Amino acid sequence: MSEQIPEPKPGTMLNRMRERLVPEGMPVDDRGRMRMVVDSLILHLHPTKVPVNTLRWTYTWGLGGLAAVLMMVLGITGVILLNNYTPAAPQAYLDILELRSNVWFGELVRNLHHWSANLLIVVAVLHLVRVFLTGSYRPPRELNWLIGVAMLVLVLAANFTGYLLPWDQLAYWAITVGTSIISYIPLIGEWISRLALGGPEVGANTLLNFYSMHISFIPLIIFGLMSYHFWRVRKDGGLTLPKSIDGGDEPKPERVTTIPNLVRKELIYALGWIAVLLVFAMLVPAPLEGIANPDVSPNPAKAPWYFLGLQELLLHFHPLVAGIILPGLAGLGIFLLPFFDINPDNVGVYFRSRRGRSLTALATGLALIATPIWVVLDEFVLDWTGWLPTWPTLISNGLIPLAVLLLPLILLDEWMTKSFKANTEERVIFIVTFIFIAFIVLTTIGIFFRGPGMSLYWPWAMPAAVH
Amino acid sequence: MSEITSPTPEKAVSRRDFLKVIWAVFGGLAVLEVSGAFVAYLQPRLAEGEFGSVITAGAVDDFPANSITHVSNGRFYIIRLPDGGFLAIYHRCTHLGCTVPWDSTARKFICPCHNSQFDQQGNVENPPAPRALDLFPVSIEDGQVKVDTGTIIQRQSFESSQVVYP
Secondary structure, three states, rough: EEEEOOOOOOOHHHHHHHHHOOOOOOOHHHHHHHHHHHHHHHHHHOOOOOEEHHHHHHHHHHHHHHHHHHHHHHHHHHHHHOOOOOOOOHHHHHHHHHHHOOOOHHHHHHHHHHHHHHHHHHHHHHHHHHHHHHOOOOOOEEEEEEEEHHHHHHHHHHHHHHHHHHHHHHHHHHHHHHHHHHOOOOOOHHHHHHHHHHOOOOOHHHHHHHHHHHHHHHHHHHHHHHHHHHHHHHHOOOOOOOOOOOOOOOOOEEEHHHHHHHHHHHHHHHHHHHHHHHHHHHHHHOOOOEOOOOOOOEEEEOOOOHHHHHHHHHHHHHHHHHHHHHHHHHHHHHHHHHHHHHOOOOOOOOOOHHHHHHHHHHHHHHHHHHHHHHHHHHHHHHHHHHHOOOOHHHHHHHHHHHHHHHHHHOOOOOOOHOOOOHHHHHHHHHHHHHHHHHHHHHHHHHHHEEOHHEEOOOOHHHEEEEE | OOOOOOOOOOOOOHHHHHHHHHHHHHHHHHHHHHHHHHHHHOOOOOOOOOOOOOEEEHHHHHOOOOOEEEEHOOOOEEEOOOOOEEEEEEEOOOOOEOOOOEEEEOEEEEEOOOOOEEEEOOEEEEOOOOOOOOOOOOEEEEOEEEEEEEOOOOOOOOHHHHOOOO
C-alpha cells in the first residue's frame, strides 16, 4: 500500500482540515476500511512473509502464541474481577462468596481467570522446553531466552500473589509456607520476607501488598517484556527453522504470506483454546475453602501446586539447601545455557541428534525410576540427623545428602562421556532432561502422593484433608 | 583534513570525563535515594493492642503448673513448667511457618505441615524444623503475665535462662 501523503489542495481552511482528517486514497467501503486497520496491526507484529515449514503444528506446538492468548484472557477477566473485590480481610473472602452466588457470570469469570492462570504456567514451561529441545536459544537468540525466563519467573510471581487474594484457608497457608522459604536466604531473607508480608506473618498488610503487586507492577512489567520478546523474535530473524534429525542440507524453505497463512492458523488455535477454557470454566469451579484462620493450619498445608516440587525438596533437605541453593543452581544453569551450548549447526533439530534423542529417552527413564526410589528411601531409611545427632542440621540434613545426590549425577555424566562418546550438547541435553524430569516427578509426588502430616499415600487411598 | 589539536595540554582527567563521573555519581545517589524511600514507604506498620504489641495473657494464678495455654490473638502459648516458671512460645513452626498445635496425648507440638515435632519447652524432637520454637519475652507485673509479641527471640534449643519466674 502506498503511503504517499497527498499534497494539500487549495481551498478553505475547513477543507484542508477535513483533508488531513480523512485523506484520499483510503478504502471507502466498510470491509476495506476494516481490512486496512487489521492488516496493518497484524503486520506490525508479524513479518509480511514467513517460512512455510515454521507453520507446522508439530514444530512449535503454538505454545508461545497460546501463552499470549492466555495473558489476554487473564488481563480481561482480571480487570472484570476488580469490580467485585476489596483487598481487605475479611471482606476479600466475603466478596468472593458474593461473586460466586450473587453476581451474574461472576463464578464463570473467576473460574476462567483461575484456570487460565494455571494453564499459563504449564504452557510457559512447555514453551521453554520446546525452545530448549530444538536448541532455539542459541546465538543470536540468547537474550530472548533470558527475557522468556524472566517472564516465566514473573508469571509465577503473578500466580503466587494472586493465590492469596481469595483469603481462604488454602490461600493463607500456601502463602505462609511459600514466603517462609524466602526467610532462609542468608542475611537478608528475614528482612525481605517481612517487607513482602508487611509484618511478621501473613495478615491484612500482606493482602494489600500482594494485591497491588498482582494488579499493577507484575502485569505492567510482563506487558513490557512481552512486547520486547515479540520484537526480539523478529530482530533475531524469526523462528528457528525446523530441520530433520538426519541433518543434510535442506533447500531454503518456501516463504508464504503471513496474511492469511499464519494469521488463519493463529486465529483457529486461539479460538479453539478459548472454547476449551470456557467449557472447562463452566464445568470445574475454582477451589475455595473456609475463611483464612491463622490459628489452624490445615493438614496437610501445601504450597501452590507449581511449588510442590520445591516443597518436596524441603521435606528432604535443610531449607537453605532445598529452598535457596538448589533453586539457585538451577536458575544459574538456565541462565548460562545459551552461552555454552552454542553449536549453530543443528538448531531446529529436536533432541540435537539421533544419539541426543536416545540420551534424552535414557535420562527420562532413569529420572522416572531413580526419583521415586530416592524419595521412598529418604522417607523410610535415610536418617541423617539421627545418625549424626551432634552435627549442625545444615550439614547433616543439607550438605551431606546434597553431596550424596550430586555424586551419581557426576558419575552419569562421566558415563555419558566415556561410553557414549557424548559431546557437550548431548551431555547438556542428558543432564538437563534428567534434572527436569526429576523435578516433574517430585512435583507429582507433592501433588498426588502427600497426605496428612505430609506422609506418603497412594492417591487412591488418600485420607481426606483436615481443615 | 588537518589534525585537530586540543587547545589545553594533556590532563589526567578531561573535563568530559569529569562531568561523566559527576553525572554517574549523582545519578547513582538519586537511584539510591528513591529506592531507600520506596523501601521505607513499604515498611510494616503495627497497630496497638494487636499482634506485635505487648499483650496481657492473664493473671499468674490462671496458669497451673505443668500447663499449656494457647493465647490466640497473641499467636503464642503460655507454658508453665512444673517448677512454676513461664515461657511464651510463638505458635509458628520454625520450618515453614505453619501454626503448631499442642497434642495433649502425645505431649508434643506436632506440626501438620511437615511433621516437625517439638517437646514442651519447644525443643526439636523431629526435623525438618531447623531450630526450637521461637520465644517472646515474658514479664510479670502486678501478678499479670505480659508478653511482648513485637520481639521474636530465635534460639537453637531450650536453656534454663529463658524461663521467667514470678
